[in-house]
Amino acid sequence: MQNKYYPHLASPLTIKGLTFKNRILGAPMSNPEMDPDSHMRKEDVAFHENRARGGLASVAIGLGIVDAVGRTHTKEVALYDVGSLPSLKEAAKAMHRHGCNAVMELAHGGKYANARGHGQAAERxxxxxxxxxxxxxLPVRSMTEDEIVHTAEAFGRAAALVKQAGFDMVLIHGGHGWLLGQFMSPSMNHRTDRWGGSLENRMRFPLLVIEKVREAVGDQFPIEFRMSGAELTEGGYGLDEGIAMAKAIDGKVDIIHVSAGVHEDPDVFVLTHPSMFVEHGCNVYLAEEIKKHVKTPVATLGGLNDPDMMEEIIASGKADIIEIARQSICDPYFPEKAFSGRKDDITRCCRCFTCFYNYLTNRTFCCAFNPIVGREMESFYGAPATTPKKVVVVGGGPGGMYAAITAAQRGHTVTLYEKNSRLGGQLLSEQYIPFKQDMYRFVQVLEGRLREAGVDVRLNTALTAEQAEALQADVILAAVGAKPIVPPIPGIDSTKVVTLDALHQKDPAIGQKVVILGGGLVGSECAIYLDGLGKDVTIVEMKDDWAADSYFMHKNAMKIYMRNSGIRIHVNTTAKAVTDAGLLCDSPNGERLLEADTILLAAGMKADRVCAESFYNAAPRVFEIGDCIRAGRVVDAVTDGYYRALDI
Known part of the structure; x- marks a missing residue:
């Protein structure tokens, strides 16, 4: 029987006797850190299991390295070590507990490896x-014939180990500039022997790897091959060669997984892992074209987070399979919600790169909208409240909303008070910004969860500490937020000066010439939005760099946008006064006037400590949440809200 909501997306697919219960597969995601022997920890297994329990047809664990010389960092599973077998078996069992197929990616870093543990330091x-x-x-040595054969056999041995562990499919990584992609690429493969030059020669090594993997796993074990449909980088191959490559592996593998780009090109990184400044599904066209030329099922991906779009892709024949990665972090229960008619409760990934940043710097998984990610083991068995309490939440931003929902779900009686006419706090600024729509949708999702959890929401109610005390609550959660920093300069109270509240409407009352006072993350994103509206935009920033508080991947995406924009940025520049003509500043080149019809204040936020502290004695227990502690990101507010509610 077909699913009545998504008949194509929910339809099963059987490959080599292996049935995928729907068409949404979990794309490869590597682990944030490993144990000292490069084996998966229980925390890593729990992370992938949480992806599996939400309805994905399969979950792929990324970057299983087939040979020590191919290691690029410490986050890769050592598939060349039989000692990985116990943790691999545990991972496969974890997937199978939820009717989800277990997949392992086989990879080799090639020239980008740093060869950890390979020889003495001077010999690496x-x-x-x-x-x-x-x-x-690190010196890179051109692979000899024997080394090419040895490496292909290493892929085979790794595949055999994965099969022995109970996995259901292997995924050979031939894209994104990893070793096989390096041989496939005309810009990276400069060999003149039979392993380089013509397309036929450049495909010889990937085909040998496929052959060795097939020999190792047998004819009835599925093999997926990940490739870049086009490299999208200077000198790299385009879609025409991508089609030819797909035709070369057609029938030799069981899924052709079409991605895009090369990791090492920062301009292309934000297409391989689409930023919020490119359209959802930006890489689907590659799979769509390749599918016209092959018989093997084709998988597509690229910032997909909308089940309606996914259904259309499958129904129209653009691809046979959808693969998602970041969306399965943001809402692991995405498939189950879609297939059960609850798509309005899906938290959509906003492509903010919070996950990437934490993966690379803090060595953990994290999500701006999902506080459980990276803490799955401690969250799986959360108990309901043993003693229901009366809880008052003051403030209806994302932190307050999440706290209210969590407290109500645990059995408490919760009332949320918001001084404004709408919930959402600072995220209300995102409603009309095209590239921030998924952030605004998060507010709508939380509003629905508030209703479902039975939270009593009181809008247009600026609750004071005295009024809160009179409510005789057991617990008060103060989520009163932050206030804009207003520079103490002459003319700052001019009608020319507006705050971010001016963006809370479809047609903001902002003049043609806009000077943004503050070039942090918020000011820079506002500049991109206003430039998109056709405004003449200038950013003024006191520091020596703009968007210094942004994640570097997101800043890179903003840089790419700004190259072709009219946005001007003045760093090391301090505002002196607002005048009738605009903003008077001190710059490295002396005093200068920046003409402006409107000055948008984006100089940052400061915690509203006075308001927060006023609630200290208004209930037996009082907790603070989010920006009223220190102004931060939505991830901080959401995480605070969730865990404070668990503390009750």
Whole structure:
């Protein structure tokens, strides 16, 4: 029987006797950190299991490295070590507990490896198509014929280990500039022997790897092959060669997984992992075109987070399979919600790169909208409240909303007070910004959850500490937020000066010439939005860099947008006064006037400590949440809200 909501997306698919219960597969995601022997920890298994329990047809664990010389960092599973077997078995069991197929990605870093543990420090080297030096300064040696064969056999041995562990499919990584992609790429493979030059020669190594993997796993074990449909980088191959490559592996593998780009090109990174400044599904066209030329099922991906769009992709024949990664972090229960008619409760990934940043810097998984990610083991068995309490939440931003929902779900009686006419706090500014729509949708999702949880919401109610005390609540959660920083300069109270509240409407009352006072993350995103509206935009920033508080991947995406915009940025520039003509500033080149019809104040926020502290004695227990502690990101507010509610 077809699913009445998404008949194509929910339809099963059987490959080599393996049935995928729907068409949404979990794309490869590597682990944030491993144990000292490069084996998965229980925390890593719990993370992937949480993706599996939400309805994905399969979950792929990323970056299983097939040979020590191919290691690029510490987050990769050592598939060349039989000691990985116990943790692999545990991972496969975890997937199977939820009717989800277990998939392992087989990879080799090639010339980008740093060869951890390979020889003495002075003797370490990487292997690749050519003799060169990699970005880490490590010598790269052109692979000999014997090394090519040895590496292909290493892929086979790794695949056999994965099959022995109980996994259901292997995924060979041939994209994104990893070793196989390096051989496939005309810009990276400069060999003149039978392993380089023509397309036929460049495909010889990937085809040998497929052959060795097939020999190792047998004819009835599915093999997925990930490739870049086009490299999208200077000198790289385009879609025409991508089609030819897909035709070369057609029938030799069981799923052709079409991605895009090369990791090492920062301009392309934000297409391989689409930023919020590109359209959802930006890479689907590659799979759509390749599918016209092959018989093997084709998978597509690229910032997809909308089940309606996914259904259309499958129904129209653009691809056979959808793969998602970040969306399965943001809402692991995305498939189940879609297939049960609850798509309005889906938290959509906003592509903010919070997950990437924390993965690379803090070595953990994290999500701006999902406080459980990275803490799955401690969250799986959360108990309901043993003694229901009367809880008052003051403030209806994302932190207050999440706290109210969590407290109500645990059995408490919750009333939320919001001084404004709408919930959402600072996220209300995102409603009309095209690239921030998924952030505004988060507010709508939380509003629905408030209703479902039975939270009593009181809008247009600026609750004072005295009024809160009179309510005789057991617990008060103060989520009163922050206030804009207003520079103490002459003319700052001019009608020319507006706050972010001016963006809370479809047609903001902002003049043609706009000077944004403050070039942090918020000011920079506002500049991109206003530039998109056709405004003449200038950013003024006191520091020596703009968007210094942004994640570097997101800043890179903003840089790419700004290259082709009319946005001007003045750093090391301090505002002196607002005048009738605009903003008078001190710059490295002396005093200058920046003409403006409107000055948008984006100089940052400061915690509203006075309001927060006023609630200290208004109930037996009082907790603070989010920006009223210190102004921060939505991830901080949501995490605070969730865990404070668990403290009750």
């Amino acid at each position: 080297y990487a292997l690749g198509p050519n003799d060169e030096v990699n970005p880490d300064g």
